[in-house]
Amino acid sequence: MARLYHVPLSPFCRKVRLTLAEKKIECELVEERYWEQSPDFLRRNPAGKVPVLKIDGKTLAESTPICEWLDETHPEPALIPQEPDARYEVRRLVAWFDDKFHNEVTSKLLYERVNKKMMKQGFPDSGNVKSGARAIKYHLDYMAWLLDRRRWLAGDVMTLADFTAAAHLSALDYISDVDWNRSDVLKDWYAKIKSRPAFRSILADQVPGFPPPAHYADLDF
């Protein structure tokens, strides 16, 4: 069976978990305190990051290359379309969330509120938290703008772009940092994603010291 070394609230790990589950690839989850940089872990991934996926005798790192590999070796259901322009739009949005959204929002809210405490690195920086809380509004509005024009974020079918965005938003929703009342179209999109069987394991996550709010796992939030 495949094995994923992960951290429950990491959006990069959640993206891979969603991809594995959507493709019905059975996978054992192993929590990895990657910030302790144990020699065993560094042997698995010299980059010292999660996710790391062991599958078919290989050890794979870097979340987007892992998801591209999974989509190529397990093509059903496809998470990246075939046509080059459509592929570009999926990849652009994956990069948007994993780079821009991550830097402006996820790292400013989730990492300040949760990771710092887990890694014993002190208290949240209130300037960062304020900046993240401001930035997420613009990002939610950009998503709503896209979803006013398309059924899913990158076009008319669900793709890795939706899973990437949902990976970040679900982790932020775990700490009540997403205002779902900001846009109906965005809330509908998240309700559709949230009700997929692939999402179940993510909704069952529990992080010691950080109980999720009641709405987190509620499909009717």
Next chain:
Amino acid sequence: MARLYHVPLSPFCRKVRLTLAEKKIECELVEERYWEQSPDFLRRNPAGKVPVLKIDGKTLAESTPICEWLDETHPEPALIPQEPDARYEVRRLVAWFDDKFHNEVTSKLLYERVNKKMMKQGFPDSGNVKSGARAIKYHLDYMAWLLDRRRWLAGDVMTLADFTAAAHLSALDYISDVDWNRSDVLKDWYAKIKSRPAFRSILADQVPGFPPPAHYADLDF
């Protein structure tokens, strides 16, 4: 003709320039002072970053998605191989350089020494510069370790992984931050890349206020 909005020393722009040139796609280069965030520029790319490529009536952003699109729409010569495991290794290394190497080295040396001055953001932080100078040694050793086992970074053919690494190293070489005497195999690899016609425009770059050292454009460095 295609048009690329870029900054000469940006490794992300250089990766796209190398890909365009290797595929013999004619392209006009337009320097973009992206940090001034002009409304025109933000209209082209709401992420407010370079590179931005205008081609075939489309406006594309995000360097890796651009290069994947170029490789799919202009397949000769291929910069990403066909087989999934080989594709994974290329993408893993592209992510290694654009994420880990970028965070640990490029941002600590190039951005401190050059970008800060260009953007009028003050003086280099000596702690960052020291940290970057220390980290680049480990990265060069990792590259040498790979090149002891393979002809090119991701395998036996030249790929986007080599261009990505060369994009970062060439920008650092412009400010004399690469010790080419650290490894013969690495120096040979860079000599091979540097002598490709696709590299010419990069070796001709001149940044006002930062004259390149004599060895920068020298094929026999």
